[in-house]
Amino acid sequence: MSYGMHPDATAVIAHLSDTHLLAGGALLGGQVDTTAHLRETAARLRVAAADADVLVVSGDVADLGEPDAYRVARDLLVPVADGLGIPIVWTAGNHDERPAMRQALALPGESLAPIDSVIEVNGLRLVALDSSLPGWHHGGFDEGQAAWLAGVLADAPPLGSVLVMHHPPLPYRTRLMRLLEFRDEQRLAEVLDGADVRAILSGHLHINGSGTFAEIPVILAGATSYADDLAGPPPAMHGIDATQSFNLIEVYADAIAHSVVPALPSPSRETVPAELAESVAALSPAERLDRFSRKPA
Numbered sequence: 532m533s534y535g536m537h538p539d540a541t542a543v544i545a546h547l548s549d550t551h552l553l554a555g556g557a558l559l560g561g562q563v564d565t566t567a568h569l570r571e572t573a574a575r576l577r578v579a580a581a582d583a584d585v586l587v588v589s590g591d592v593a594d595l596g597e598p599d600a601y602r603v604a605r606d607l608l609v610p611v612a613d614g615l616g617i618p619i620v621w622t623a624g625n626h627d628e629r630p631a632m633r634q635a636l637a638l639p640g641e642s643l644a645p646i647d648s649v650i651e652v653n654g655l656r657l658v659a660l661d662s663s664l665p666g667w668h669h670g671g672f673d674e675g676q677a678a679w680l681a682g683v684l685a686d687a688p689p690l691g692s693v694l695v696m697h698h699p700p701l702p703y704r705t706r707l708m709r710l711l712e713f714r715d716e717q718r719l720a721e722v723l724d725g726a727d728v729r730a731i732l733s734g735h736l737h738i739n740g741s742g743t744f745a746e747i748p749v750i751l752a753g754a755t756s757y758a759d760d761l762a763g764p765p766p767a768m769h770g771i772d773a774t775q776s777f778n779l780i781e782v783y784a785d786a787i788a789h790s791v792v793p794a795l796p797s798p799s800r801e802t803v804p805a806e807l808a809e810s811v812a813a814l815s816p817a818e819r820l821d822r823f824s825r826k827p828a
C-alpha cells in the first residue's frame with residue numbers, strides 16, 4: 532500500500548542486545564530484573580517486529596555464562612521468532628561462555644569454537660562474527676575467523692551483507708570502556724575492504740549510538756537489561772534501570788534506516804487515534820496525502 536515515496540522495506544531486522552540474564556531469575560547487581568525485562572521485551576517485539584525477517588541477538592546474553600540463563604533466553608525468544616516465522620542470529624559477547632551458550636541454544640560447531648554464523652533472508656546476508664575472546668572482556672578475532680569471513684563475503688547477495696559483532700569497532704565514549712574495545716580493527720578493515728557490507732550491528736556499550744567504521748555505518752542496540760548513564764559523575768560508571776531499548780533496521784536496495792524502540796512499556800496516549808489511521812488507509816494515495824499532510828488554510 533503506497534503511503535509515501537518509499538515502498539515497504541525489502542528486509543527488516545529486529546536487533547536486541549545485552550540481555551545479561553542470570554540463573555534462577557536473580558537480580559543483576561541485586562537490583563535489576565533482567566529476566567522480567569526480557570519478558571517485556573519479547574512481548575513488545577511481537578508487535579513492533581511483526582514484519583521482521585530475522586531476529587538478531589548481539590551478545591552478553593548471559594551475565595555470568597550460566598546454562599540456566601541461556602535456557603531463559605531460549606524460552607523467551609524462540610517462541611517469539613517461531614510465532615513470527617523468522618530465524619534468530621545469536622552472537623556471543625564478553626559475558627558469554629561459548630560451551631554453555633552453544634549447548635542451551637543448540638548452536639552448531641565445536642564447544643569452544645567461535646560462534647560465527649551466516650544466513651540469508653530476502654536477499655540480505657547476515658554474518659555473525661564472534662568478537663569475544665575467552666578469558667577477556669575486550670574484543671577481537673583470529674586469523675581463522677578472518678579467513679572464514681573473507682570467504683563468506685567473497686560474493687554479494689542482492690541486498691549485500693550486514694555484519695553482527697558484539698564489540699562495536701568504534702572509539703568508545705568512556706575511558707574505562709576503551710579498555711574493553713575491539714582490538715583487531717586493522718584486521719577487520721582489511722577483510723571488509725571491497726566487500727559489500729552495508730552495516731555493522733553491535734551492542735556491548737549499553738547505549739543507543741551509531742558511528743562509522745571504514746565508512747560502513749555501525750549501529751548500536753541499547754541493552755534490554757540496563758543502560759549506561761553517560762551523565763553519571765566520572766570516574767565511576769553508572770548503570771540505570773531505565774531507557775532499555777531494541778532496534779528495528781530496515782534495509783532497502785538503496786537505503787538503510789534504523790529505529791530505536793523502548794524495550795519496556797511506559798504510559799502512553801494515542802497521538803493518532805485508530806479511527807483516523809483506519810480512515811486514512813481507506814483513501815486513495817492522493818486523498819491520503821491531502822487528509823494527513825495538508826495544513827489547514
Ligand SMILES: [Fe+2]
Pocket residue numbers: 549551591624626735736737754
Ligand atoms: Fe553488556
Ligand SMILES: [Fe+2]
Pocket residue numbers: 591624625626697734735736
Ligand atoms: Fe559486552
